[in-house]
Amino acid sequence: EAGVAQSPRYKIIEKRQSVAFWCNPISGHATLYWYQQILGQGPKLLIQFQNNGVVDDSQLPKDRFSAERLKGVDSTLKIQPAKLEDSAVYLCASSSSNYGYTFGSGTRLTVV
Amino acid sequence: RKEVEQDPGPFNVPEGATVAFNCTYSNSASQSFFWYRQDCRKEPKLLMSVYSSGNEDGRFTAQLNRASQYISLLIRDSKLSDSATYLCVVNQGGKLIFGQGTELSVKP
Numbered sequence: 001e002a003g004v005a006q007s008p009r010y011k012i013i014e015k016r017q018s019v020a021f022w023c024n025p026i027s028g029h030a031t032l033y034w035y036q037q038i039l040g041q042g043p044k045l046l047i048q049f050q051n052n053g054v055v056d057d058s059q060l061p062k063d064r065f066s067a068e069r070l071k072g073v074d075s076t077l078k079i080q081p082a083k084l085e086d087s088a089v090y091l092c093a094s095s096s097s098n099y100g101y102t103f104g105s106g107t108r109l110t111v112v
Numbered sequence: 113r114k115e116v117e118q119d120p121g122p123f124n125v126p127e128g129a130t131v132a133f134n135c136t137y138s139n140s141a142s143q144s145f146f147w148y149r150q151d152c153r154k155e156p157k158l159l160m161s162v163y164s165s166g167n168e169d170g171r172f173t174a175q176l177n178r179a180s181q182y183i184s185l186l187i188r189d190s191k192l193s194d195s196a197t198y199l200c201v202v203n204q205g206g207k208l209i210f211g212q213g214t215e216l217s218v219k220p
Contacts, residue, residue, distance in 0.1 A: 031206070042116075042199050042210030043156065056207060091155055093208075101208060103155035 002026065004104035006092050012110045018080035021107045025073070025094030029102075031055075032069055034077050035091040037106070043091055049075065082111045113138055115209050118200050122215035129190050133214050135183040135200030144203040145176055147185045149196045150213065156199055159185075190218045 005024040013019050025032050030051050035043035046065065048056040051072035060067065064083070069075040079086055089106040118135045125131050137145075145162040160167065162174040162183055173186040183200055195218045200211040 033207070035210075040212070042212045043208075044210070045207050048207055101158070103157070105155055108153075 004092055004094055004102050006090075006104035006107055008107055009105065010108045010110075012112060013082055015084055015111050016081040018078065019082055019109065020076050020078045021090050021092075021109075023075045023077070023092030023104060025075070025092070026096075026102055029094035029096045030072070031095045032075050033093045033095075033101075034067055034075070035093065035103075037089045037091055039088070046077070079109075082109075084111050087111045114212075115139060115204075116200055116202050116211040118198075118211035118214050120214070121197075122217055124217045124219060125190055126219055127190060127192060129218075130186065130188050131190055131216060132187075133185040133198050133200070133216075135185075135211055137181050137183070137200075137202045137209075139202070139204055140178075140181060142181075142202045142204050142209075145183050146201040146203070146208075147172075147174055147183075148199040148201050148210070150199055151196050156210075159198070187216075190216075192218050192220065194218050 007022050032049045034046045037043040046060045047067045049069040052069050067077045089108050091106045092104045093101050095101045116137050147159040148156040149159045150156045162176045164176050166175045171188045175184045197213040197215045199213045202209045
């Protein structure tokens with residue numbers, strides 16, 4: 001089966017600019033997650049969707065981050081305006097149960 | 113206190129060595145437990161699930177002690193290809209909580 005697709009792979013922006021990341025989960029996976037992984041740390045959950053509804057966004061910095069999953073398939077994560085500390089890898093994952101996660105390759109964001 | 117804490121690394125070991133990683137978690141209601149492996153500049157990938165009875169997959173053995181909220185991973189006869197970051201992961205209500213990872217470097 002095809003994996004989780006993410007784009008772009010890399011992005012460099014200046015602080016205060018905006019950026020968007022895209023994720024296409026595995027077909028049929030109802031649950032989609034966005035994680036932020038800062039260099040030297042483990043991934044941190046930003047937001048969890050079940051179909052097109054938000055299950056958990058408690059760690060999403062809502063003043064600058066937003067995410068949507070229209071139609072319960074693809075998802076976008078946006079940052080506006082970006083800060084230097086947002087430099088990280090943004091990982092999308094999908095699952096069809098509590099036990100089966102698949103991660104995408106991630107988008108590496110550098111804010112300068 | 114972090115939800116999932118791992119041994120700080122890095123671990124530098126020679127080929128053939130046995131290496132053990134330790135992990136503790138804070139939420140006793142955690143439901144399931146895993147070890148993930150992450151290669152440099154790659155996404156995390158599931159290495160193995162961890163069960164209370166202990167489980168083994170080739171050179172890898174994982175143990176869970178729910179009473180102590182402690183998880184371990186043992187790698188025997190380590191290979192150069194085992195060099196990676198090992199992430200301890202806990203499932204809480206369907207979301208995965210990751211430790212900070214422990215880097216392993218296996219040298220010839």
